[in-house]
Structures are given as C-alpha cells and as structure tokens.
Amino acid sequence: MSGEGKRSDWQKPQATAPLLDSTIGRDYGMRALRAPVEPTSLLRSVERAPRTPAAIVAAPFAAMMSRRITNAGLITTDRVFGLAWSGAMTEGRIAGLLANLPHGRTEIYTHPATSARHEGATRGYRYAEELSALVSKRCREALQESGAAVGGYGDLTDAGAGRAGEHANETAPLDPTVPGKA
Numbered sequence: 001m002s003g004e005g006k007r008s009d010w011q012k013p014q015a016t017a018p019l020l021d022s023t024i025g026r027d028y029g030m031r032a033l034r035a036p037v038e039p040t041s042l043l044r045s046v047e048r049a050p051r052t053p054a055a056i057v058a059a060p061f062a063a064m065m066s067r068r069i070t071n072a073g074l075i076t077t078d079r080v081f082g083l084a085w086s087g088a089m090t091e092g093r094i095a096g097l098l099a100n101l102p103h104g105r106t107e108i109y110t111h112p113a114t115s116a117r118h119e120g121a122t123r124g125y126r127y128a129e130e131l132s133a134l135v136s137k138r139c140r141e142a143l144q145e146s147g148a149a150v151g152g153y154g155d156l157t158d159a160g161a162g163r164a165g166e167h168a169n170e171t172a173p174l175d176p177t178v179p180g181k182a
Helices: 008-010 011-019 040-046 054-071 089-101 127-134 137-146
Strands: 078-083 105-108 170-172
Touching: 040 089, 089 105, 089 127, 089 137, 137 170
Parallel strands: 078 105, 105 170
Antiparallel strands: none
C-alpha cells in the first residue's frame, strides 16, 4: 500500500478488489482508483481493429468495478485509454483519441521514456515513441482543440460524479503515481 512492489501489480483489477471491500485504501489516503473501462467503439473510430475476446470478456467486469468504486465513495474516470494499446500509444492514436474525446472524465495513460533500457522495461513497449507522441505538436494541438483539462487523479474531485455528461472534459494523461501536471 505504501507504493512498494511493482506498480503494474496495482493496475490489475483483481488486485484492487480488496481495496473496495474495506476502508484500507482510504486509511492510506486513497481518494481515486482506475476502473479499466475502455470503450472499444472509440478505439475502433481511431484505428480499425476487431474487438478482441479479452475486451469482450473484460467489459462487464470493468463496468461492475466502476460502479463499486463509485459506491465506495471513491473517484474514478468514465473511461481509460491505454489498455488495448499498452506500450504503443503512438502520436496517431493519442491525437485520434483526443479528437474524438467524449464528454466526461477520461484517463489516457502511457509509458513514456527515452529508451527501453531501464529496469523493469517491457519487451516490445515503444517507450520513446510514446514520449515523442506526448510532446508532439500534433498531440498538443489535438489536446487544445478537445478543450480537455490536463492533470492526474489527484486533480479529480466530486466522488461519484464521474458520470458522462455531468462535467466538462477532464483528461488525466498521467499515471496516477506520477506527481505534478503535464
């Protein structure tokens, strides 16, 4: 709970279920939690690809987790992008998502780095390409045109109010473990 262990362990839905069944998360200051709700319809509007069996199976569980997070009084987003394209959030994909961003709270997460030569690097992840995408003129312009606010999970407010249509676009393109703003 103190941030020890692998960060990726806490991104898995099965690892977060105990946090919802008790107050342990709040005891350690947790206010927000990722629900892995990734709308494949928006992904497919950016890049044509079939719905994978994993996405079909995961969707109802992700929706259930989102409801449990809200019912527990925690904050979450309406959707997250970066699951299907994990390690491959290219300039075209990020700009496409931003250009088609629905109303509400959205997390876009990436794994930017200058190279893949760091401890814990995942084979095949395009770290440098993701970093280039985040600082590209095309993505900055797409972000500006979307009207989305940029921040992290610590910037989200109003537990349980993350339902689409209730708020201006809020986008959290940072991993929640990274302090500060983009």
